Amino acid sequence: MADSQLIAGLDLGTTKVCAIVGEQIDDSIDIIGIGSAPCKGLKKGVVVNIESTVQAIKAAIAQAETMAGCQIQTVYAGIAGSHVRGMNKEGVAAILDREVGDADVERVLEQSKAIPLPGDRQVIHVLPQEYIVDDQDGITKPVGMNGVRLEARVHVVTAATTSVQNIIKCAERCNLHVAEVVLEPLASGYAVLTEDEKEIGVALIDIGGGTTDIIVYVDGAAVHTSVIPIGGLSLTNDIAQGLRTPVAEAERIKMKYGCAASSMIDAEETIEVPSVGGRAPRILQREILTQIIEPRVEEIFQAVHHVLKETGYIDMLASGLVLCGGSTLLEGMPELAEQIIGLPTRRATPIGVGGLADVVRSPAYATAVGLVKYGAERLMLERIKRPVRAMPKQGASLRFKLGDWFREVF
Numbered sequence: 430m431a432d433s434q435l436i437a438g439l440d441l442g443t444t445k446v447c448a449i450v451g452e453q454i455d456d457s458i459d460i461i462g463i464g465s466a467p468c469k470g471l472k473k474g475v476v477v478n479i480e481s482t483v484q485a486i487k488a489a490i491a492q493a494e495t496m497a498g499c500q501i502q503t504v505y506a507g508i509a510g511s512h513v514r515g516m517n518k519e520g521v522a523a524i525l526d527r528e529v530g531d532a533d534v535e536r537v538l539e540q541s542k543a544i545p546l547p548g549d550r551q552v553i554h555v556l557p558q559e560y561i562v563d564d565q566d567g568i569t570k571p572v573g574m575n576g577v578r579l580e581a582r583v584h585v586v587t588a589a590t591t592s593v594q595n596i597i598k599c600a601e602r603c604n605l606h607v608a609e610v611v612l613e614p615l616a617s618g619y620a621v622l623t624e625d626e627k628e629i630g631v632a633l634i635d636i637g638g639g640t641t642d643i644i645v646y647v648d649g650a651a652v653h654t655s656v657i658p659i660g661g662l663s664l665t666n667d668i669a670q671g672l673r674t675p676v677a678e679a680e681r682i683k684m685k686y687g688c689a690a691s692s693m694i695d696a697e698e699t700i701e702v703p704s705v706g707g708r709a710p711r712i713l714q715r716e717i718l719t720q721i722i723e724p725r726v727e728e729i730f731q732a733v734h735h736v737l738k739e740t741g742y743i744d745m746l747a748s749g750l751v752l753c754g755g756s757t758l759l760e761g762m763p764e765l766a767e768q769i770i771g772l773p774t775r776r777a778t779p780i781g782v783g784g785l786a787d788v789v790r791s792p793a794y795a796t797a798v799g800l801v802k803y804g805a806e807r808l809m810l811e812r813i814k815r816p817v818r819a820m821p822k823q824g825a826s827l828r829f830k831l832g833d834w835f836r837e838v839f
Contacts, residue, residue, distance in 0.1 A: 434808060435461075437493070438800025439486065439504040439605075440613070441596060443471045443639030443662060444755075446485040447794065448493040450501060451782065451801035458805055459784030460798065462497025464489040473639040473658050474510030474613075476595040479602070486603045503606045505804040506596050507613040507796050508553065509640050512589035515654035517558070518544060520581045529562060529571045529579055537581040546587060553593065553610055554586040558650035569649070584651045586612050608804065614642035614654060616799035619806070621753050621777035621792075624649070631748035634733055634766070635795065636756040638662045641729055645742050653740045657732045661756030664725050671721040672713065678703045682718065683759070689726040690761030690768075691719045726762065730769040737770070749773035755793035 436458075440447040450462035466489040470482030490501055520541025524533050542555045560571040561580035571579060588610075597607045617635045618627075627646040635642040639660045645653040664687070669679035686700045698715040737743040749772040752762060763774040778790045779798040789798050 434805075435497075435499055435501075436801050436804040436808065437501045437504045438616070438797045438804065439489075439506045439600065440616075440797040440800060441471060441474075441476075441482070441486075441507055441599075442468065442637050442755075442796075443474060443660065444468065445638070446482070446489045447797040448486075448489040448501070448504070449789065449794065449797040449801055450493050450497040450499065451798075451805065452784070453805045453808070458782050458802060460782050460786060460789055460801070461784050462493040462495075462499070463785060463788060463794075464492030464494075464496070466492070470599075471639065473660075474508070474637070474656070475512065475592050476599060479595065479599055482599045483602045486599055486605075490603060490605070501605065503608050504600060505616075505800045505807075506600055506607050506610050507616055507800055508588055508593065508596055508610050509613040509637065509642055509656060510588075510592060511640065511656050511658045512592055513612065513654065513656050514550075514587045515651075516544075516585050516587075517652065518542070518583055518585050520583065522579050524562075524576050524579050527575055527577065529574045529576065531572060533579055534560075534572060534581075537579050538583065541581050541583045542585050544585065549590050550587050551590045551593060552585060553588050554584075554612055554615065556584040556586070556615075556651045558582045558584060558648070558652065584654070586615075586654055588612075609807065611800055611803055612642075612644075612654065613637075613796045614644040615651065616803050617642075617753050617795040618644055618646070618651075618799065619802040620779040620781075620795045620799035621751060622646070623780075626748040626751065629747040630742070630745045631751055632733075632737060632742075632746050632772075633751050633753065634757075636660055636729065636752065636754040636762075637796075638755070641733065641754075643733060643736055645737070645740060645746070647742055647745050652742060655736050657729065657736065659725075659729050659732065661754070664722055664756065664759075667721050667725055668718065672702050672718070673705060674702050675705055683722070686715055686718055687722050688715070688719045688760040689722055689765045691716060691723055693761045693764070694719055722759070723765070726759070726765055727769060730766050733766075734770045743772075746772055749775070751775055751777045753777045753792040753795035755791075757792045 446468045448464040451458045466485045468485035470478040520537045522537040560568040562576035614635045628649045632645045641657040669676045703710045767774040
């Protein structure tokens with residue numbers, strides 16, 4: 430269809446790779462393909478084994494292509510890890526024609542990201558917070574306004590160049606072109622946050638397998654990003670050691686019986702726990718499992734609380750916390766977060782998409798769906814900025830042809 434376009438998101442997680450294909454028709458996005466494959470090639474969000482990562486990407490992409498009935502050539506790839514850094518900066522530029530144009534906005538954003546960086550780091554995002562034209566602040570769209578001086582306050586996100594290059598290399602070995610490498614909590618925000626939440630202040634907590642990613646929005650703009658190197662895999666390893674069971678069984682037990690708050694379970698409830706080395710399975714109280722999970726989840730939320738206090742924005746989060754990521758599927762997660770951090774908390778699922786929306790209605794798919802929505806927005810902005818060639822008025826083409834003939838003859 431002439432008015433539709435396919436967009437693919439590739440979420441490279443510590444425990445799994447997820448690929449989602451969306452079809453953009455006018456202003457709506459339909460999810461038409463989903464693929465997921467376990468992955469052991471990443472550690473805490475960073476590629477440590479290219480071969481394993483490539484195999485996982487190929488498997489996830491093949492599933493998504495089969496379901497969507499199309500071939501994926503370009504993807505928006507997610508990036509996370511403790512190497513990611515965020516900082517708030519300012520830029521200033523002169524307004525060339527006394528009226529702010531797209532070129533002026535691009536120049537001030539370029540100037541704002543001109544920060545001294547080591548050779549092994551690069552800027553991956555410049556997220557505008559507000560523009561100031563002369564002395565008028567609080568402007569979100571300055572194009573068309575009159576003035577002589579344009580300032581921009583932005584949030585700049587940087588990442589390790591090697592981590593970015595390894596993600597691109599893995600995708601290219603799967604015959605994929607990476608349109609852009611996108612910060613994963615930023616992508617998740619596109620999928621699960623509303624504009625009202627961003628406007629009155631919200632913190633998105635994306636708890637993945639290897640990392641817990643944080644992005645804070647105040648007045649509709651990103652003001653802080655950070656990564657805590659603890660995630661759901663730590664819970665699985667704690668369960669495997671505490672219950673003396675294989676890691677695969679520990680993951681299954683965590684997802685089926687896990688609870689983050691001991692006050693929410695029945696003390697008499699029991700679970701069956703497989704043993705290692707061919708020993709017979711054991712029957713244990715579910716409370717024992719919760720006693721293993723709860724301290725680790727408390728550690729994660731205490732670290733989040735510390736980060737939010739350090740930023741100085743914790744009192745500006747009127748919308749509270751929004752949780753996403755596969756690990757937040759555990760029962761009791763929102764309740765424990767609310768208790769430790771002292772802010773209203775909800776568990777979020779992707780919103781604003783059609784098609785297979787019921788299939789992706791899980792916190793685990795937030796990043797992949799967000800990458801599709803991010804890509805759709807980027808493509809829309811490119812279409813808006815694309816220059817339109819002026820066509821000669823009807824009846825004027827004969828004058829142009831006569832003019833060309835006179836110039837050639839005389």
